[in-house]
Amino acid sequence: MGHVAAAQPPGALRKAGEEVSAHVGHARLLGRDDLPNLPYLRCIISETLRLYPAAPLLSPHESSADCSLHGYHVPAGTMLLANAYAIHRDPSVWDDPEEFRPERFHVNGADGQGQQGMMLPFGMGRRRCPGESLALRTMGLVLGTFIQCFDWSRVAGDEVDMTQASAKILYKAVPLVALCKPHDSMRAMLQSGSS
Template sequence: MAWLNSPAVELAFSLIFLWTIYRFVTTRKSKNNQGELGLPPGPRPWPVIGNLHLLGRLPHKSLAELANKYGHIMFLRWGSVPTVVASSPAMAKEFFKNHGLIFANKPPSATGRTYSDHELGGGKWFLQMVAEIMHLSGVIVVGDFIPSLAFLDWRGYCRRMQDARKVFDEFFDKLINEHVERRRSKKSDDPDIVDVLLDMAESETAEIQVSRIHMKAIIMDMLSAGVETSATTIEWAMTEMLRNPQVMARAQQEIELEVGRDRIVRESDLVNLDYLRCVVKETLRLHPPAPLLIPHESTQGCNVGGYYIPPKTRLLVNVWAIGRDESVWEDPLEFKPGRFIGSSIDVKGHQFEMLSFGTGRRQCPGIAMGLSVVHLAVAQLIHCFHWSVEGDLDRDEEFGLTVPRKFPIFALPSWRLTTNEPP
């Protein structure tokens, strides 16, 4: 029986003991002091890593598959972080409308920390860095869920985020300095958002003192959210219309009847382009820019859908899965803009079947601007040009805070208006 005293056996018994304690603790946590409600159903977590091993290259798809097994409210542990996933309009309403204040917090992230001076330097390649930051803001960083392993930065995400931040520092400083010089020379006749922020920074009566760091953070949010999400939606709209030429033909016909073929589309024309708006809605249903929205976190324990949700639990709403729910949409995998003709469903968070921009206290504040940009850009692209593409276009995705195409569209345009060039 000497083998019982071997180091390997001692290690095995130690691991079994720790696992037993871990399961006891997690089972006890499924009960709460507000009654006998348990945690929502979900896959059994592994020691240390929890359920992180279940997330594939496209987490929104992995979570949708798990929801098919465990239900529209599902509990997971990502490392040491409790996480609840809502995958239906009813559950989204429960969290956002009935418990919106409790889930108004934003959890910290290693790749999403506040912009700070000591991380900044100089750099170039602005547009590429916008895409880089949007990608890194949505990746799974092990250190966020297993803090003891944060120092490893296995895939280099934290280092890449710091490099991306440095790229923007020189750009933002130059932008702010140019505005300061124009204001000194009194040449700023057309104020913009930077001028507004400078007014707040110089005001002695403002309730909130705005520093240069605050200005950089606000400009960063506007650029990253405004540029990348709009570009992603435009690209998916073109992808779906190239895959469905009858949709593009109908949208082009509508624009021609309103605009003619002797000029480009103006923003004032958009109000009369009903089918174009349906095309954008259908694009946002199938390809929401942020498929899991921005993560939320509970400030206290609460009961949702007959289950107990502990405090400090992260909330993910899988709007990608909701947009493909057969109980909500007819032929959910088909691109059919006509489904929105005469429908009261919009994308502004009023109905929980469409939460492309979120809803409630954490809703995207740039909805109106973003939709205007997308509608006008898509209208110009299909009105001014014929498009041809060789072969079939795939729907392969690249996951981040937004989910763009994995590979850019390669399509050939040809001018279709009667004018030789845009007026």
Template sequence: MIAAGTDTTAETLEWAMSLLLNHPQSLQKVRSEIELLVGHDRRLIQFSDLCNLPYLHSILKETLRLYPVAPMLLPHESSQDCTIAGFHVPRGTILFVNVYHIHRDPNMWEEPKSFKPERFMEGATTSLGYKIMMMPFGMGRRSCPGEGLAMRLMGFALGAMIQCLEWRRLGEEEVDMEEGAGMTMPKAKPLEALCMPRGIII
């Protein structure tokens, strides 16, 4: 489980930081949330703080919605003959879930291609329910057993990166968000950015 989560966690953090560099207002908003909770230059973020950082969690959820690390999830196999949306699916058929498309379906999401972490904040509503539509880790009995661990580790890592470092793009151009190919979904061009230590770690 730890080995399987290494690349996927790193890729998600890279996508998240790329999105934040292209949306500096969100970067400042989550930094303010962290500083409001732990104090300015007082102490480093801790695991126990994560439950009180809703905007940080919303950024991770929105990142996973836009760039799920397993865009087709893992293959499943039908255990019996069935009919889905008028299509006959014989027993033993290998099935893939196109979660990338589901997460960007305009019938389910407002402005599906836009980075809007606020859509996951408490009080934000949708007629179909965001929780049901979000499945970057799969759903049901065969969903990823490491979901809880991954979300905690990514929340802690991203929070620490934001709290401890000032981030800047290399120039005026936005970070390239082209998707690479593979079983997971890395960036086509690795993130390059400028980072400088903040007072909390100096």
């Protein structure tokens, strides 16, 4: 996930780095108790999941009764698939949906729901991923630690090609390569392996 953030405008990483430095410092590694104090880091994670969900289609659901959805008749027993990729990039829901803008979640509380509850990277309903809170905490710890310990940059100064290669599982067509350099303030801790 740090490599995805490294591919984005440097302002997002700089702002997250300032937040981590202000709330955690450099005398110890970031821990899970720090995560509630890092709202901009949560915004980066939410925005990354919005633009790059693990899978474009959510788990299938079945209509339990005849119903109508936006003018369409849906008979009972119909299998329904929600396209999270399309919902997360819908311009009627999101302003500038193709842009990486973590701040859009700060306005909405960085709670992972985003605009009108249309943030669905972990699914919805009874089939919503039971590991969502573990995944979000792990992403926060990993990305926060990467930001705390390293300066991230693009290998080449060019824009990064974020084109997706597959419609089933969203992986990149062109591998993303990022350069990480240990922060001088964290070098001794990283070399000693202690926290």
